[in-house]
Amino acid sequence: xxxxxxxxxxxxxxxxxxxxxxxxxxxxxxxxxxxxxxxxxxxxxxxxxxxxxxxxxxxxxxxxxxxxxxxxxxxxxxxxxxxxxxxxxxxxxxxxxxxxxxxxxxxxxxxxxxxxxxxxxxxxxxxxxxxxxxxxxxxxxxxxxxxxxxxxxxxxxxxxxxxxxxxxxxxxxxxxxxxxxxxxxxxxxxxxxxxxxxxxxxxxxxxxxxxxxxxxxxxxxxxxxxxxxxxxxxxxxxxxxxxxxxxxxxxxxxxxxxxxxxxxxxxxxxxxxxxxxxxxxxxxxxxxxxxxxxxxxxxxxxxxxxxxxxxxxxxxxxxxxxxxxxxxxxxxxxxxxxxxxxxxxxxxxxxxxxxxxxxxxxxxxxxxxxxxxxxxxxxxxxxxxxxxxxxxxxxxxxxxxxxxxxxxxx
Ligand code: HSE
Numbered sequence: 037x038x039x040x041x042x043x044x045x046x047x048x049x050x051x052x053x054x055x056x057x058x059x060x061x062x063x064x065x066x067x068x069x070x071x072x073x074x075x076x077x078x079x080x081x082x083x084x085x086x087x088x089x090x091x092x093x094x095x096x097x098x099x100x101x102x103x104x105x106x107x108x109x110x111x112x113x114x115x116x117x118x119x120x121x122x123x124x125x126x127x128x129x130x131x132x133x134x135x136x137x138x139x140x141x142x143x144x145x146x147x148x149x150x151x152x153x154x155x156x157x158x159x160x161x162x163x164x165x166x167x168x169x170x171x172x173x174x175x176x177x178x179x180x181x182x183x184x185x186x187x188x189x190x191x192x193x194x195x196x197x198x199x200x201x202x203x204x205x206x207x208x209x210x211x212x213x214x215x216x217x218x219x220x221x222x223x224x225x226x227x228x229x230x231x232x233x234x235x236x237x238x239x240x241x242x243x244x245x246x247x248x249x250x251x252x253x254x255x256x257x258x259x260x261x262x263x264x265x266x267x268x269x270x271x272x273x274x275x276x277x278x279x280x281x282x283x284x285x286x287x288x289x290x291x292x293x294x295x296x297x298x299x300x301x302x303x304x305x306x307x308x309x310x311x312x313x314x315x316x317x318x319x320x321x322x323x324x325x326x327x328x329x330x331x332x333x334x335x336x337x338x339x340x341x342x343x344x345x346x347x348x349x350x351x352x353x354x355x356x357x358x359x360x361x362x363x364x365x366x367x368x369x370x371x372x373x374x375x376x377x378x379x380x381x382x383x384x385x386x387x388x389x390x391x392x393x394x395x396x397x398x399x400x401x402x403x404x405x406x407x408x409x410x411x412x413x414x415x416x417x418x419x420x421x422x423x424x425x426x427x428x429x430x431x432x433x434x435x436x437x438x439x440x441x442x443x444x445x446x
Contacts, residue, residue: 054334242354
């Protein structure tokens, strides 16, 4: 059998099955030659392709038109993606961890060996943000790209806020619905959003940085008290990935953030993701769509295959064109809260300039550098301290004034 336009698929989880559905619906199921799975005997929907377990010796396949990598392990995915790019193959991946950690060398291999490497499914599910940034914003200086990049965290925060169910119950639902990663720490710890942010920054600003250079704080420490606080002040809490370029300084972070109803992200709920892009000439764009799930993500993986068929590849037109430096000295306003004030006192952060904003001082408002939070991240997580960015200047002033009145009364 000729393998001219054939595809080898690694992984048949939620996204792999979604991709398969698109092949079937578009009368292209015959293109799927082989599916590599961990366990051939596992009960799964019937497919025409050959089912195989991984060959431990090599992932290279000279005969296929495209390799589609949709497994969860970033380490195993690296071998599959790199070894096939090395022989000039077309490769599609949705593995954000792998891509964020190895982007520079994967782009180099793609160029050097003349394959094509596409990965729209790695970032924000069905929102085609990589192609938008790579193509539409190629000739416009981008100032900021921010948004909700993790469907599972947003799903959990929405459920805590709107339905009052427990964190564990909401996480379980996100897993049952196929949104969360095999290890959900990546979702709730803000790593998944961080990997996506690194990929976005490469296309938006032309700078590739390593994930461990950037601050990411997740939603694990968000408490019922934080949710109540948000409600009282007409805010919601969203896990926001943010990148902005000021001069030649690139500022990147993933942090829980209070947003009010004037913010476009306020009404982005459940597994939906959203991206705000701001550039000099085009101005502001806002994209919203499902950020996780079998068919939404499967659809962009299938689009990548069609793009490869049509000869498309990312231009990376901004890559390494400017002397951009990552800047972590940026100061941000945050609310720190914990069960007791002593937990906050023991995270290694200088809180002498913070203002208590509740009766027992277990909620503090103040300004801090991203670098300080990054340096003390482990202690912050261990002590159960929630860190929530607050951007609403009116609310900041209101909280400060209320605090002063309380102090006067005492
Ligand atoms: N676990 C990811 C999320 C899947 O929840 O957003 C999509 O990348």
